[in-house]
Amino acid sequence: MKSRIVVLGAGFGGLELATMLSEALGEDAEVTLIDKSDSFVFGYSKLDVMFGRTTMDAVRLPYRDFVKPGVRLLRETITAIDPEARTVTTDGGVHEAEVLIVALGADYDFDATPGLAEGANEFYSVAGAQRLSELLPTFSTGRALIGVCGAPFKCPPAPSEAALLLHDYLTTQGVRGDCEISFVLPLGTPVPPSPDTSRALEAAFAERDITFVPGRRVSSLDPARHVAVLEDGGEMPYDLFLGVPKHRAPDVVIESGMTEDGYVPVSSSTLETRFPGVYAVGDVTTAGVPKAGTFAEGAARVVAASLIATVRGGEQPDPYDGRGTCYIEFGGGRVGRVEVDFLSGPKPTGTFGEPSDAIAADKQLFGSSRRARWFDR
Numbered sequence: 419m420k421s422r423i424v425v426l427g428a429g430f431g432g433l434e435l436a437t438m439l440s441e442a443l444g445e446d447a448e449v450t451l452i453d454k455s456d457s458f459v460f461g462y463s464k465l466d467v468m469f470g471r472t473t474m475d476a477v478r479l480p481y482r483d484f485v486k487p488g489v490r491l492l493r494e495t496i497t498a499i500d501p502e503a504r505t506v507t508t509d510g511g512v513h514e515a516e517v518l519i520v521a522l523g524a525d526y527d528f529d530a531t532p533g534l535a536e537g538a539n540e541f542y543s544v545a546g547a548q549r550l551s552e553l554l555p556t557f558s559t560g561r562a563l564i565g566v567c568g569a570p571f572k573c574p575p576a577p578s579e580a581a582l583l584l585h586d587y588l589t590t591q592g593v594r595g596d597c598e599i600s601f602v603l604p605l606g607t608p609v610p611p612s613p614d615t616s617r618a619l620e621a622a623f624a625e626r627d628i629t630f631v632p633g634r635r636v637s638s639l640d641p642a643r644h645v646a647v648l649e650d651g652g653e654m655p656y657d658l659f660l661g662v663p664k665h666r667a668p669d670v671v672i673e674s675g676m677t678e679d680g681y682v683p684v685s686s687s688t689l690e691t692r693f694p695g696v697y698a699v700g701d702v703t704t705a706g707v708p709k710a711g712t713f714a715e716g717a718a719r720v721v722a723a724s725l726i727a728t729v730r731g732g733e734q735p736d737p738y739d740g741r742g743t744c745y746i747e748f749g750g751g752r753v754g755r756v757e758v759d760f761l762s763g764p765k766p767t768g769t770f771g772e773p774s775d776a777i778a779a780d781k782q783l784f785g786s787s788r789r790a791r792w793f794d795r
């Protein structure tokens with residue numbers, strides 16, 4: 419039996435979902451995967467690009483290399499979604515689905531932080547990371563401020579990694595002594611579900627003379643005065659601002675009427691939305707887990723297993739467990755890890771893995787295994 423499945427967004431969630439369906443159903447899958455981009459980039463590659471460790475060309479994974487039986491990948495921009503009718507309009511036409519999966523990720527809401535779009539820099543988009551890779555070599559003295567403009571944001575450890583990697587970068591450039599680094603975070607600790615991970619990061623900040631300001635959010639910037647204004651009215655001066663913009667679901671998802679408070683509510687165990695036959699996975703959802711590729715992928719696997727069971731007549735999968743592994747760059751080539759579990763217990767928990775060569779190798783494998791699985795590289 420063929421089943422018309424339309425997957426919106428070929429990021430972590432969409433790529434894994436389409437791959438699993440293709441593996442299990444082959445030509446019976448009849449999956450249409452739609453993305454407006456020509457390539458996929460791992461989130462952590464943006465840090466590597468920003469600090470000149472690689473180039474954007476080297477880390478782009480072109481979608482033309484995603485070739486799977488039963489899956490059609492279309493490069494189109496989605497302009498409207500009708501979740502009642504399960505119809506999707508793009509700049510290339512209209513797609514009707516029996517099953518629709520929304521995996522469109524989170525977008526950046528620059529307007530939510532006045533001043534961020536003019537005169538300040540962010541490192542969460544491909545363009546922003548690339549711009550910073552050109553700007554950082556010109557920064558040799560003054561105050562660098564890493565500022566998060568709202569929570570939730572993608573990959574909670576990433577701004578901490580940026581602070582530690584900036585320390586390394588400035589040290590290598592021979593200018594660390596002439597620069598200050600501060601880091602403003604709306605969360606109370608760097609990685610709230612794991613006190614051990616947070617303690618290790620806070621110790622690393624202290625060792626490197628990085629000023630950590632937890633529990634505060636950058637609410638606006640005054641690029642003319644070079645000042646970041648915090649939510650409580652406090653001000654922090656900067657010469658170089660490295661920002662994490664406020665996030666929300668893409669406009670097309672908000673306009674579809676599927677969102678509440680900026681994201682698509684789903685059942686944490688099945689990823690079903692309130693619309694029959696419509697699922698949502700990854701950063702676009704409120705699923706009770708952080709916004710990270712590892713969680714988008716885990717959620718996608720549960721939806722794929724459920725669809726495969728429906729088509730092939732097997733058992734439905736276990737509920738989504740909200741488990742994921744995040745790798746954390748501590749600088750100096752040292753990589754730690756936090757294994758978090760958001761849904762199986764009464765409260766989220768996290769287990770810290772001290773930075774080691776073995777964990778650095780695991781991070782490499784995390785990337786290379788997905789490159790091989792999705793892009794045959």
Ligand SMILES: Cc1cc2nc3c(=O)[nH]c(=O)nc-3n(C[C@H](O)[C@H](O)[C@H](O)COP(=O)(O)OP(=O)(O)OC[C@H]3O[C@@H](n4cnc5c(N)ncnc54)[C@H](O)[C@@H]3O)c2cc1C
Pocket residue numbers: 426427428429430431432452453454455460461462463464465494495496497521522523524541542543572573576668670699700701702709710711712713714744745
């Ligand atoms: C600096 C940084 C470091 C990170 N490090 C890690 C890490 O180490 N580990 C980790 O697990 N996660 C990490 N992340 C987070 C990770 O990148 C995201 O959480 C993950 O990509 C989310 O997957 P997703 O499938 O929900 O959405 P995405 O991967 O964002 O995919 C969404 C897709 O939808 C497409 N799209 C959006 N709107 C439209 C439209 N209108 N029409 C067509 N296509 C559209 C986009 O082009 C995109 O390809 C990091 C993120 C950043 C920014």
